[in-house]
Amino acid sequence: MTGHDVAAHAGVSQSTVSLVLSGNPRARIGEATRERVLEAARELGYRPNLLARGLVQRRSFALGIVVSDLDNPFFTEVVSGAERVAAEADYGVLLGDAREIPAAEHVMRLAERQVDGVIVAGVGLDALPDETREGLNLVLVDEPSGVLPGVASDAAAAGRKAARHLLELGHTRLGFLGPASPAHTFRMRERGWVQALRQAGCTIPSAYLVRTSATVSGGQAGMRRLLSTDPRPTGVFCANDLVALGALKACAQAGVKVPGHISVVGCDDIEMARYVTPELTTILVPARGLGARAARLLLLTLDGRDTGALTGKALGVELVVRETTARRSI
Amino acid sequence: MTGHDVAAHAGVSQSTVSLVLSGNPRARIGEATRERVLEAARELGYRPNLLARGLVQRRSFALGIVVSDLDNPFFTEVVSGAERVAAEADYGVLLGDAREIPAAEHVMRLAERQVDGVIVAGVGLDALPDETREGLNLVLVDEPSGVLPGVASDAAAAGRKAARHLLELGHTRLGFLGPASPAHTFRMRERGWVQALRQAGCTIPSAYLVRTSATVSGGQAGMRRLLSTDPRPTGVFCANDLVALGALKACAQAGVKVPGHISVVGCDDIEMARYVTPELTTILVPARGLGARAARLLLLTLDGRDTGALTGKALGVELVVRETTARRSI
DNA sequence: TTGTAAGCGTTATCAG
DNA sequence: CTGATAACGCTTACAA
Numbered sequence: 119m120t121g122h123d124v125a126a127h128a129g130v131s132q133s134t135v136s137l138v139l140s141g142n143p144r145a146r147i148g149e150a151t152r153e154r155v156l157e158a159a160r161e162l163g164y165r166p167n168l169l170a171r172g173l174v175q176r177r178s179f180a181l182g183i184v185v186s187d188l189d190n191p192f193f194t195e196v197v198s199g200a201e202r203v204a205a206e207a208d209y210g211v212l213l214g215d216a217r218e219i220p221a222a223e224h225v226m227r228l229a230e231r232q233v234d235g236v237i238v239a240g241v242g243l244d245a246l247p248d249e250t251r252e253g254l255n256l257v258l259v260d261e262p263s264g265v266l267p268g269v270a271s272d273a274a275a276a277g278r279k280a281a282r283h284l285l286e287l288g289h290t291r292l293g294f295l296g297p298a299s300p301a302h303t304f305r306m307r308e309r310g311w312v313q314a315l316r317q318a319g320c321t322i323p324s325a326y327l328v329r330t331s332a333t334v335s336g337g338q339a340g341m342r343r344l345l346s347t348d349p350r351p352t353g354v355f356c357a358n359d360l361v362a363l364g365a366l367k368a369c370a371q372a373g374v375k376v377p378g379h380i381s382v383v384g385c386d387d388i389e390m391a392r393y394v395t396p397e398l399t400t401i402l403v404p405a406r407g408l409g410a411r412a413a414r415l416l417l418l419t420l421d422g423r424d425t426g427a428l429t430g431k432a433l434g435v436e437l438v439v440r441e442t443t444a445r446r447s448i
Numbered sequence: 449m450t451g452h453d454v455a456a457h458a459g460v461s462q463s464t465v466s467l468v469l470s471g472n473p474r475a476r477i478g479e480a481t482r483e484r485v486l487e488a489a490r491e492l493g494y495r496p497n498l499l500a501r502g503l504v505q506r507r508s509f510a511l512g513i514v515v516s517d518l519d520n521p522f523f524t525e526v527v528s529g530a531e532r533v534a535a536e537a538d539y540g541v542l543l544g545d546a547r548e549i550p551a552a553e554h555v556m557r558l559a560e561r562q563v564d565g566v567i568v569a570g571v572g573l574d575a576l577p578d579e580t581r582e583g584l585n586l587v588l589v590d591e592p593s594g595v596l597p598g599v600a601s602d603a604a605a606a607g608r609k610a611a612r613h614l615l616e617l618g619h620t621r622l623g624f625l626g627p628a629s630p631a632h633t634f635r636m637r638e639r640g641w642v643q644a645l646r647q648a649g650c651t652i653p654s655a656y657l658v659r660t661s662a663t664v665s666g667g668q669a670g671m672r673r674l675l676s677t678d679p680r681p682t683g684v685f686c687a688n689d690l691v692a693l694g695a696l697k698a699c700a701q702a703g704v705k706v707p708g709h710i711s712v713v714g715c716d717d718i719e720m721a722r723y724v725t726p727e728l729t730t731i732l733v734p735a736r737g738l739g740a741r742a743a744r745l746l747l748l749t750l751d752g753r754d755t756g757a758l759t760g761k762a763l764g765v766e767l768v769v770r771e772t773t774a775r776r777s778i
Numbered sequence: 779t780t781g782t783a784a785g786c787g788t789t790a791t792c793a794g
Numbered sequence: 795c796t797g798a799t800a801a802c803g804c805t806t807a808c809a810a
Contacts, residue, residue: 476796503802
């Protein structure tokens with residue numbers, strides 16, 4: 119089923135078919151022939167070959183998205199946000215998960231597939247050597263870089279808001295659970311947290327700053343360490359919700375009441391935050407919004423339009439008070 | 449950067465470049481020229497254009513995957529399983545989420561992009577009219593169909609295993625929480641459950657069978673209904689883990705102890721099942737395995753190889769006893 | 779208004 | 795062993 123077949127069926131040339139079907143604005147086609155072509159196409163169930171189109175237009179109308187870990191709900195939300203706006207704009211979405219195959223490798227493959235751009239989330243710029251991204255439209259999610267365009271959430275604000283919330287509840291022995299990751303977002307969450315505490319005149323014993331992987335089991339292990347300090351912190355900020363979930367679990371296992379004995383606040387507001395008991399107090403980071411914005415940014419760039427509005431300020435984050443934080447009782 | 453440029457640089461013809469780079473087995477190329485070409489390609493940072501290749505080979509080496517709901521962790525696991533094996537085989541993966549755009553629409557778009565096949569998960573066959581799938585390699589996940597190839601889990605066994613587990617714990621007043629969905633999997637889970645109970649001589653009051661959407665909030669609402677019956681069931685099987693999580697939440701809110709007052713078992717074994725407290729007893733359905741198997745099935749089909757081993761029997765499911773079930777106490 | 783023809787970057791079939 | 799050359803299905807000047 120090619121344009122030729124349709125042309126034959128309609129008794130016109132292949133290029134006329136293309137003219138009609140591609141909706142080219144500067145194509146003046148007689149109403150009669152247009153009808154005939156449309157009819158023929160419908161009858162034959164014609165589906166244009168987008169590879170061929172891409173080849174001649176040097177544009178595939180597809181974009182790639184590579185994430186560091188597809189099983190992390192935060193990233194699946196980013197993907198889903200991006201997919202939504204891409205699909206809306208009739209763009210294809212090629213997916214890459216960087217757990218098995220390095221992000222750089224994915225990016226190169228996507229480039230070979232001639233994607234018009236790629237969104238990269240959860241991957242540091244250092245994992246993307248220059249040669250992998252030359253001649254490619256990249257946008258980074260939550261990894262600000264002077265050189266590449268990107269969209270980001272206000273990570274430092276996340277840390278600050280967590281700190282203020284706990285401070286306002288009267289807590290002063292405050293712990294932090296997070297990865298020793300080079301990821302900008304994690305670093306800034308931690309920095310915002312530390313700065314807000316310092317500003318409030320709160321000292322941070324090093325035992326209260328525990329490094330662990332940014333996963334549920336990491337959070338679980340980390341919280342166990344925190345629980346073994348003496349005196350214990352009465353409030354804990356976790357670098358993401360997965361860690362917080364693990365922390366909650368460790369508390370439950372140790373018979374430590376949340377928020378009775380210890381308050382915990384997460385970060386991201388993944389869907390699960392609402393589904394655990396007690397419900398997790400957390401800092402909402404608009405994952406889906408980040409994905410959507412990244413896609414929009416890419417599409418605007420491809421259209422050569424102004425991207426100022428999207429690239430300007432970071433997406434705001436917001437404290438969501440649920441059930442894992444309470445006024446300090448002791 | 450095209451093959452021509454490389455050819456020029458190496459002082460050979462473009463077709464020679466293609467011959468050495470495509471790794472065509474029946475291409476006999478002099479060691480010297482091969483070296484020269486490889487060198488030139490490396491030097492210029494040549495990346496072949498897969499659109500062009502796809503056009504001539506009539507094969508894109510990409511496959512599509514469309515899921516009913518990207519935010520459902522079960523489906524993201526399916527996607528991640530499929531992505532893994534596809535990427536391993538150097539296939540691209542095009543993603544489609546059927547929440548905003550109907551599955552059939554996605555499938556057609558993927559066909560236009562010349563994917564070599566598409567995996568469809570969480571979507572009934574009826575949502576895919578004949579004309580959308582003609583000339584397309586489809587494989588369905590968990591939606592057995594006489595006509596299309598697919599991979600499935602043993603859904604009836606899931607229901608049976610849940611029933612037996614609860615029965616063995618001495619429960620006799622047993623409730624079910626699930627969607628009134630046409631989805632084959634849900635129907636079979638329910639059927640397996642009902643049959644096992646009947647077989648055990650257990651009667652099922654209609655009030656114990658509550659229909660609700662297959663989501664957390666659905667489970668929450670459903671469990672509230674179940675809790676308002678008198679006498680209450682002492683054990684409940686939920687059609688999936690999301691529903692079970694909602695059920696747990698409803699119990700917590702109503703002050704009903706799990707598993708003290710009521711036992712609940714979920715289905716799927718999503719990652720979160722381990723992260724809630726108490727940890728969810730559930731039936732493990734190998735989502736990632738389903739995705740992986742679907743992809744493998746597709747790849748084998750495309751290679752014209754035998755698929756018997758994969759299409760034969762359903763993937764087994766398995767009871768995973770955690771903390772939400774206990775011996776009946778009253 | 780419509781048809782002709784020249785590519786887009788590959789692969790693949792032949793001659794040489 | 796290597797190089798012309800003809801597709802692949804489409805878009806897009808340019809001609810008619």
